[in-house]
Amino acid sequence: MRAIEVRKPGDIHVVEVQKPELETDKDVLVKVQAVGICGSDMHIYHGSNPFTVYPRIIGHEVGGIVEEVGSGVHGLRRGDRVALEPISSCGVCYACKKGRPNVCAKLEVFGVHRDGGMREWMVAPEANWHKVNGDLPFEAAALVEPMTIGAQAAYRGNIEPGDTVFIMGAGPTGIACLIMAKQKGATVFISDLQANRLDYAKQVGADFTIHLPHEKPEAVLFEKTDGEFANVVIDAVGTSTTFAEAVKLASVAGTVVTLGFNETPSDIPSLLLTKKELTVAGSRLQTNQFPDVIRQVNEQKVDPASIISHRFDFDEVKKAIELLEKEPAHVRKAVLIFEREDESK
Incomplete structure (x- = not known):
């Protein structure tokens, strides 16, 4: 499959990598449809994120569709539309015990500490995927994360x-x-x-x-x-x-x-x-904000896609990066589209 990888600061490419597989019975395989470009992605590209080890597949604002679930997954099924919650925490440190896993002592973020969602398929535990309405555009699902x-x-x-x-x-x-x-x-x-x-x-x-x-x-x-x-x-x-x-x-x-x-x-x-x-x-990342934000999105009280100013096919990532570097004031949010939705349905 294809993925967007920052090999080293200033060096970004669409590369061929192995398609991920389920590793545990709680894992979910998602076909990625849309990914937002965040300021942290740009920091990784520029080499100013101290937490990143290169090469790194970037991207943590992800919307997609469930393709396969592990035997222990009960809240999601094939065909569900989902948004990615990109943080992983230990569950036992002081912060986690205080209900603040966003500042976990062993915090890891997809697209920063581990490979992220700018690829055609992505595997993450069920807890990291949040179901959204079946008619919500994938680009809106991707931008639930910045709303949180x-x-x-x-x-x-x-x-x-x-x-x-x-x-x-x-x-x-x-x-x-x-x-x-x-x-x-x-x-x-x-x-x-x-x-x-x-x-x-x-x-x-x-x-x-x-x-x-x-x-x-x-x-x-x-x-x-x-x-x-x-x-x-x-x-x-x-x-x-x-x-x-x-x-x-x-x-x-x-x-x-x-x-x-x-x-x-x-x-x-x-x-x-x-x-x-x-x-x-x-205020860092988010703590348990996904359910309420998704509720507001599903009820059409909040439209994450409204902040999008530019859309690019994912193989145009260099063009998107160039725009963000040269004209940042004119870009509200740029989104990479991995697969176009069939608007005739």
């Missing part, structure tokens, strides 16, 4: 109806956070340097957009919230500067959620945290 990232940020921020939320960054992750914050009943502000990204954010529910650097978040939030600022600030940019600004722009008794992996220290006086009694929460 937004759901996790909303969960970590404890967003409640009526809250004011400020999201920093209107890229794919920021948009996912926006969509899920609106599902929680929040009033949402979102900022970005690119006007086209903000235009799209408005289309999918943003109440207020802030076009940097022409508008200042502090001034806009002060005016629109009568000086209260944002009850929840989600930093989907992840720089030392944005994190420090997020702490500054959070309201009294507010929460700051950071999704970044930046290693540069931020200069934040403890006075800001203590005086406002802020909660600062990291």
